[in-house]
Amino acid sequence: xxxxxxASEEDGGTVTEVAADPGSNLLDLAHSFGVxxxxxxxxNLACRCCRVALLEGAEVSxxxxxxxxxxxxxxxxxxxxxxxxxxxxxxxxxxxxxxxxMLS
Ligand code: FES
Numbered sequence: 001x002x003x004x005x006x007a008s009e010e011d012g013g014t015v016t017e018v019a020a021d022p023g024s025n026l027l028d029l030a031h032s033f034g035v036x037x038x039x040x041x042x043x044n045l046a047c048r049c050c051r052v053a054l055l056e057g058a059e060v061s062x063x064x065x066x067x068x069x070x071x072x073x074x075x076x077x078x079x080x081x082x083x084x085x086x087x088x089x090x091x092x093x094x095x096x097x098x099x100x101x102m103l104s
Pocket of ligand 1: 027038039040041042043044045046047048049050051082083084085
């Protein structure tokens with residue numbers, strides 16, 4: 001399966017396409033390939049700065065109740081997920097917001 005990370009235009013619009021095994025964590029996968037998805041908590045759903053958007057049709061794990069609550073608290077759009085809480089189940093396109101937005 002293929003995961004395509006698309007950086008924001010502000011961050012250069014770089015597209016990084018990688019092969020992924022089923023069950024790969026999206027944040028770990030991004031960092032393995034040098035894709036800058038922000039994290040301050042190491043993936044514990046505490047910093048909430050790893051929020052990314054997934055293009056329609058993305059094959060990923062369903063959010064657990066803890067993540068659903070966190071998404072609701074930050075007013076996330078329906079296509080948004082926390083990368084640290086998302087695992088890959090098929091082809092996925094990930095839109096990464098500007099880094100300064102992720103860290104604000
Ligand atoms: S890395 Fe902190 S919430 Fe995902």
